[in-house]
Amino acid sequence: MQSVIRVDLGPQSYDITIASGGLDELGTQIGALNLGKKVLVVSNQMIFRHYGEKAIASLQKAGFEVASHILPVGEQYKTLTGLQRIYNSALEHRLERSSTIIALGGGVVGDMAGFAAATWLRGINVVQVPTSLLAMVDASIGGKTGVNHPQGKNLIGAFHQPRLVLIDPEVLKTLPPRELRAGMAEVIKYGVIWDAELFAQLEKCKRLDQMRYFPADLLPEILSKSCQAKADVVSKDEKESGLRAILNYGHTIGHAIESVTGYKVVNHGEGVAIGMVAASGLAVELGMWDSECDRRQLALIQKAGLPIKLPSGLDIEEILETLQTDKKVQDSKVRFILPTQIGVVTITDRVTADVIRLVLGRMG
């Protein structure tokens, strides 16, 4: 399998290359972009142990001068302090404006490395090499970068488009099952917000929680359809002034849950799964979508082994309070992305605190 999807953003356009064994071609792929000779590979301890050697060998073979910066594993290190350490490496290795940071890892690595690239010397190149399903279908595409504020996720960040996204599905073989399931949350999201055909395809599968249960053609289809959906939306609205907000389906309440539980109880995909269940419930309450669709989405989320209930002991009022710090707040009103039919969502600020209390109250 090999496919190339173009993200069309004028002078900032770039390719998403999906290729089995693509990691061995990292050097030649970046070489073809005519960037500077210095690269800094940013990765985490676990990913680097698996794939660091392969990535660096490929880069050196293509003539790059390679340095690396290894992050500890975990969302809790996605902070200004972690960022400062990447800056120190950038300085130590004398990165120049023509240099490239290569993000080899999942969403945390991609966000931090991307934000470091966005802000070092007021912006250097970044290439995303996502190693988790979630990063492949979502985080690595579209240029959103950033770190967390102690009081909210991704509050500090920038839009900074990569020069290339290189996806090698082979690396998913070492992905822990819980991480695969987290990625499936975003895949299901694309089915609900954009691609009814993808949704139907997922419905046909018996299980979505482990790769070994996937039909042979499912993974290529999941990757290309999800990346295409993301590329379509981002190409139409780079900086989230309109359409792009639909990608946050499930994320509004999802982020709040992650934040209130200190990023320790649910991972991002699990938060999104619970958030999609909640958003679907809100849409039913508002009479925007029928309970049969709600049931079908719920079934998919369960089949992917994802949570559909709130973490135990969660304070719903704390969730409501946290929603007020959401980036999508406008004139103090929280804007929700709610589904109207499979493949279509809409944006609304008509959701009252009482309806949120009602729906979340049922999800305890």
Next chain:
Amino acid sequence: MQSVIRVDLGPQSYDITIASGGLDELGTQIGALNLGKKVLVVSNQMIFRHYGEKAIASLQKAGFEVASHILPVGEQYKTLTGLQRIYNSALEHRLERSSTIIALGGGVVGDMAGFAAATWLRGINVVQVPTSLLAMVDASIGGKTGVNHPQGKNLIGAFHQPRLVLIDPEVLKTLPPRELRAGMAEVIKYGVIWDAELFAQLEKCKRLDQMRYFPADLLPEILSKSCQAKADVVSKDEKESGLRAILNYGHTIGHAIESVTGYKVVNHGEGVAIGMVAASGLAVELGMWDSECDRRQLALIQKAGLPIKLPSGLDIEEILETLQTDKKVQDSKVRFILPTQIGVVTITDRVTADVIRLVLGRMG
């Protein structure tokens, strides 16, 4: 006096409004831009004492919900830690994506407030209200924002264009004389790199070190010609991929001096003045510009009461080492902006370490 200069950057275009008493119109000027109702005024203790009340009154009168964040005075606070505190204020006051940060102050305030706006919620509005001559003619225009790294100036930053630059020359009345002189360094720079007429005008003045010696029409001319020069260059090259680098005339060695002396001995303008003397000396050594022009530039810099010698005790080898971390380094070669005639400069990487040693050695 009132003039409006347009910075032409497509959808990111904006006006520089120069108007005596303009601070009283801050609210109506921003109101005309149709941004959100929440604003955060970022200023420093000294400036806020002089102009905070006036600015806030004007904003409130125009219907804005106003909060403020006061920075300590000084370049030494232009750090990630200082930035973190602005983020905390942004969170506390619940800034939204449609909100605006207003930078009321000199270059440090403008850079920090601008970078906070560039990176809070991945980018909110910023309006620059420069209160120093240096910020008026240079820092507030063109979207360069950032903070210092312990080992180098402005290494961390982003391009983020303001929605408006509002210049009220009245505020210069409270500007300390040393700060006025610092701004004159940038004004002289525009004469050398872009505007021979401005250079000639400055040559006609007896003294340039204090406003009370200025001919009546000089200040309006200085402001509009300098802002026009900056707007011309930035409009042609927003992100410093080519032409814009000429604005760094005098800054390469200037930055290095500031950095090596811990930002405590010379201010930015003084660094630039010394840097221009050095660049001019390099250009003479390379046979690119004649010693008569060198002498004329030196005379202007002296007339503005600016330093023309290196700070005492400076280690030239340390300067050379620091140059290697300059943002303009490409393939490990430092790129210098050197003059060829009054009003024209060129970019070169032909300057060897030995020539730098020679020229700086004479400036001790």
